[in-house]
Amino acid sequence: MSNKVFAFVALAVALALAAVTQLIPNEYFFTAAYTVLLFVILATAWNILGGYTGYVNFGSAAFFAIGAYTTVFFYNAFKAPLAVGIVAGTLVAGLAGLGLGYLTLRLRGVFFAIASLALAVVLYVFVVNWDYVGGARGAYVLQPREIPFGMPRYIHLIYSVQLLMAAFALVVARAIEKSTMGRGLAAIRDDELAAECSGVPTLRLKIFSTMVSCALMGMAGTTFPYYLSYIEPSSAFSLSYAVNSIAMPLIGGMMSWMGPLIGAVLLGTVQQVVQVTVSSAWNLLIVGVLLVLFVTLAPNGIMGWVDAWRRRKGR
Amino acid sequence: MMIEALLEVKGVTKRFGGFTALDGVDFLVRPGERVGLIGPNGSGKSTLVNCIAGTLRNEEGSIRFEGEDICGHAAHRRIRMGLARSFQIPKPFASMTVLDNLCVPLLYAARKHEKLAPGRIVEEAVRILELVGLAGRAHAMSGGLTQVDMRKLELARAMAAKPKLLISDEAMAGLSASEVDDILALLFGLKEQGVAVIMIEHVMRAVMKFSERIAVLVAGRKIADGDPQAVVGNAEVVKAYLGE
Amino acid sequence: MEISTALLLNAIIAGLLLGGFYAAMSVGISISFGMLDVVNIAHPAFIILGSYIAYIVNDRFGFDPIVVSVVVSPLFFLLGMVLYRIYYVCFERRGQESLRGLAFFFGILFITEVALVLIFGVDYRMVSTRYGDVTWRAGAVDFPMRLAVPFLVSMTMVIGVQVFLTRTFFGRAVLAVAQDQLALRLMGVDPVRVKELAFALSIATAGVAGAFLIVIQPVQPAIGREFIGLVFAVCVLGGMGSILGTLLGAFVLGLAESFTSTFFGPSWAPAVSFGLLLATLAFRPSGLLGR
Ligand SMILES: Nc1ncnc2c1ncn2[C@@H]1O[C@H](COP(=O)(O)OP(=O)(O)OP(=O)(O)O)[C@@H](O)[C@H]1O
Ligand SMILES: [Mg+2]
Numbered sequence: 001m002s003n004k005v006f007a008f009v010a011l012a013v014a015l016a017l018a019a020v021t022q023l024i025p026n027e028y029f030f031t032a033a034y035t036v037l038l039f040v041i042l043a044t045a046w047n048i049l050g051g052y053t054g055y056v057n058f059g060s061a062a063f064f065a066i067g068a069y070t071t072v073f074f075y076n077a078f079k080a081p082l083a084v085g086i087v088a089g090t091l092v093a094g095l096a097g098l099g100l101g102y103l104t105l106r107l108r109g110v111f112f113a114i115a116s117l118a119l120a121v122v123l124y125v126f127v128v129n130w131d132y133v134g135g136a137r138g139a140y141v142l143q144p145r146e147i148p149f150g151m152p153r154y155i156h157l158i159y160s161v162q163l164l165m166a167a168f169a170l171v172v173a174r175a176i177e178k179s180t181m182g183r184g185l186a187a188i189r190d191d192e193l194a195a196e197c198s199g200v201p202t203l204r205l206k207i208f209s210t211m212v213s214c215a216l217m218g219m220a221g222t223t224f225p226y227y228l229s230y231i232e233p234s235s236a237f238s239l240s241y242a243v244n245s246i247a248m249p250l251i252g253g254m255m256s257w258m259g260p261l262i263g264a265v266l267l268g269t270v271q272q273v274v275q276v277t278v279s280s281a282w283n284l285l286i287v288g289v290l291l292v293l294f295v296t297l298a299p300n301g302i303m304g305w306v307d308a309w310r311r312r313k314g315r
Numbered sequence: 316m317m318i319e320a321l322l323e324v325k326g327v328t329k330r331f332g333g334f335t336a337l338d339g340v341d342f343l344v345r346p347g348e349r350v351g352l353i354g355p356n357g358s359g360k361s362t363l364v365n366c367i368a369g370t371l372r373n374e375e376g377s378i379r380f381e382g383e384d385i386c387g388h389a390a391h392r393r394i395r396m397g398l399a400r401s402f403q404i405p406k407p408f409a410s411m412t413v414l415d416n417l418c419v420p421l422l423y424a425a426r427k428h429e430k431l432a433p434g435r436i437v438e439e440a441v442r443i444l445e446l447v448g449l450a451g452r453a454h455a456m457s458g459g460l461t462q463v464d465m466r467k468l469e470l471a472r473a474m475a476a477k478p479k480l481l482i483s484d485e486a487m488a489g490l491s492a493s494e495v496d497d498i499l500a501l502l503f504g505l506k507e508q509g510v511a512v513i514m515i516e517h518v519m520r521a522v523m524k525f526s527e528r529i530a531v532l533v534a535g536r537k538i539a540d541g542d543p544q545a546v547v548g549n550a551e552v553v554k555a556y557l558g559e
Numbered sequence: 560m561e562i563s564t565a566l567l568l569n570a571i572i573a574g575l576l577l578g579g580f581y582a583a584m585s586v587g588i589s590i591s592f593g594m595l596d597v598v599n600i601a602h603p604a605f606i607i608l609g610s611y612i613a614y615i616v617n618d619r620f621g622f623d624p625i626v627v628s629v630v631v632s633p634l635f636f637l638l639g640m641v642l643y644r645i646y647y648v649c650f651e652r653r654g655q656e657s658l659r660g661l662a663f664f665f666g667i668l669f670i671t672e673v674a675l676v677l678i679f680g681v682d683y684r685m686v687s688t689r690y691g692d693v694t695w696r697a698g699a700v701d702f703p704m705r706l707a708v709p710f711l712v713s714m715t716m717v718i719g720v721q722v723f724l725t726r727t728f729f730g731r732a733v734l735a736v737a738q739d740q741l742a743l744r745l746m747g748v749d750p751v752r753v754k755e756l757a758f759a760l761s762i763a764t765a766g767v768a769g770a771f772l773i774v775i776q777p778v779q780p781a782i783g784r785e786f787i788g789l790v791f792a793v794c795v796l797g798g799m800g801s802i803l804g805t806l807l808g809a810f811v812l813g814l815a816e817s818f819t820s821t822f823f824g825p826s827w828a829p830a831v832s833f834g835l836l837l838a839t840l841a842f843r844p845s846g847l848l849g850r
Contacts, residue, residue: 125830199424
């Protein structure tokens with residue numbers, strides 16, 4: 001399937017899903033689905049750098065929060081509508097990724113990982129101390145009264161937007177994966193030195209994939225302030241984002257765009273159920289345990305099983 | 316008129332901490348030339364390759380390729396100019412098939428100086444695999460190859476960059492006599508296409524048969540360079556190889 | 560003017576005392592990350608675990624937390640051996656340490672934290688010691704025993720590790736593991752075994768450092784994460800794999816944090832270590848003493 005066809009299909013599916021699900025009477029569906037979609041974007045974005053290129057980013061929460069707080073900033077400063085927040089948040093997160101990548105990707109991969117962790121904490125402290133966006137107390141972002149397309153509540157709109165953005169993230173991820181660049185990234189992941197000696201401009205590709213990955217993570221966060229009309233640092237920088245965006249691709253499979261999607265939908269749904277029936281602390285424990293189990297026992301994730309099964313059938 | 320050098324290494328020095336691995340090495344390769352580079356273990360052959368290919372930075376000296384100073388160039392730029400190397404310890408792209416391994420340099424290096432239509436990439440990769448005798452393994456995962464096949468893949472991947480100079484770092488270690496002859500034939504074939512080759516090898520039979528000229532490194536210094544017969548007869552070289 | 564001199568002196572003393580304690584927290588990372596090339600980002604989790612064990616025993620029986628931690632350190636050593644075995648079999652041997660190995664430790668960090676939250680909740684816990692409220696005064700300068708006792712024991716531990724690594728055969732083997740595994744094999748030493756024991760040692764130091772932590776301040780499961788930046792900052796700042804460098808890095812960081820809290824307010828302090836880490840990585844990745 002060519003990129004254009006895939007983009008068209010993804011868009012069509014997203015629109016159809018958005019339209020059909022509007023009929024669901026249960027309000028809770030939209031809150032839950034919003035969260036799952038948020039994870040789909042985060043996992044897909046993380047995988048562009050983590051899965052395709054082999055560099056671990058522990059700072060997903062930081063980029064997510066950059067997106068969220070950019071929205072807050074533009075809302076406070078100009079009462080800017082959501083669309084502005086989405087574009088600006090994506091760009092700012094991408095720039096932050098570019099900066100981080102430029103400074104640390106020349107070093108060994110682990111340094112990038114550690115630096116990304118550090119960035120999350122530095123930004124957290126920064127936001128906590130920045131009163132303009134609410135500081136430690138948090139900030140209110142009022143949902144607009146008028147909701148387009150005759151949707152009954154704002155959450156319906158946020159959910160639909162998130163659905164479209166998830167489709168967009170998947171299209172981007174798949175396009176990168178299938179392109180020449182995707183092959184270059186895979187070469188970097190397998191052996192960076194050999195990649196460089198095969199003519200792959202490794203530094204440039206790494207920085208680019210970091211930038212795209214971080215921009216998409218930021219995009220996931222841009223709608224978040226509207227989700228609850230309220231945002232505070234500890235929810236925007238929640239460890240849950242960092243862990244889930246690593247665990248979901250690892251569990252689903254990191255070699256293709258489908259792995260993070262499967263991982264996010266599965267794990268995201270399970271967490272929504274556990275959150276309602278047990279508690280959110282158990283949620284995190286489950287994700288952590290699954291992450292460790294998969295990474296030690298099934299390093300290629302669910303898609304790894306599928307591939308192995310296909311190969312066996314092919315013979 | 317003098318024939319212009321393809322590769323010109325002058326006074327290259329490389330240190331690892333306090334240890335001097337290369338000490339003022341001069342080395343010259345002309346277009347299409349076949350040069351053997353020999354020396355005992357640890358004499359600095361691979362280090363020289365790394366400095367030429369850009370995976371290590373030499374502290375002193377200059378390296379010119381087709382007259383251009385390439386010391387400041389990243390490794391990927393050097394290979395795009397036509398300077399390919401194989402790794403002594405194979406470094407396959409383990410999650411890719413053997414065929415896809417070759418597509419990486421074809422896409423990223425060969426295409427930069429040779430017109431290759433996108434559709435012809437795979438075709439070209441298959442052709443190179445046939446040359447090195449890996450066509451049967453084209454769709455196998457490269458991580459699962461035998462050591463011998465991995466060495467062939469190393470060579471094939473260097474060839475896929477369509478270089479003007481190919482540096483083969485011990486491609487023949489562990490190969491059987493007939494396989495050595497196959498690789499030799501292959502490298503001779505490159506000469507036909509005007510590709511210069513630096514062959515680093517401990518298999519003396521192959522080096523002698525292949526080289527038009529042999530250079531000898533001992534403990535980071537070049538102690539001899541010239542006609543193969545004369546070099547192996549050289550008293551200093553004999554001493555270095557057989558010990559005092 | 561008089562007051563600000565006292566303030567300055569106190570900030571320096573507090574920074575140095577804190578630095579000594581940071582050295583104890585980071586010495587394990589210097590071993591595992593700096594020497595063995597095992598990127599154990601779960602290190603702070605074991606520090607917190609050490610804090611909680613010290614807390615439980617102190618709470619029930621009133622024993623001194625530092626004594627408790629030394630007594631239970633063999634358990635941490637064993638835990639470290641088991642952990643390294645898993646890491647070796649699942650990642651290092653397969654050459655997957657850079658991505659999956661890192662994710663593995665991240666998972667361990669996470670599981671430990673959440674498990675502690677589920678058992679003990681998110682309340683801050685503290686211990687009671689005889690010296691906890693004692694402060695020794697020299698003129699205008701305060702030496703709170705709460706900081707000074709962990710400082711002294713930390714120094715003893717860190718110097719002990721340094722002596723052990725440089726003076727014993729096993730210690731030299733650890734130093735050699737990163738450089739030349741072949742030479743080790745030729746000497747009849749199994750590099751994996753060396754790494755296993757050295758890693759276990761690093762976890763044991765984490766357990767002991769955990770007791771220092773809870774003597775110095777109240778502990779809550781999530782604060783472990785804040786120390787990730789700290790331990791790596793110290794390790795990188797001091798130059799990878801050098802214990803003396805670690806000491807230096809720890810003092811630099813302790814002073815930086817102490818000054819930040821004194822002059823800008825404590826809410827900025829966590830940013831110091833991470834900020835220094837980012838800056839070091841960006842501009843001086845070989846550390847303060849590096850080339
Ligand atoms: N990255 C490095 N760090 C420190 N020392 C190194 C490094 N690479 C090589 N050396 C040392 O430099 C010397 C030259 O090594 P080199 O690999 O170039 O030898 P060689 O001639 O290729 O040997 P062989 O025939 O065994 O391949 C050796 O003593 C080696 O130990
Ligand atoms: Mg060599």
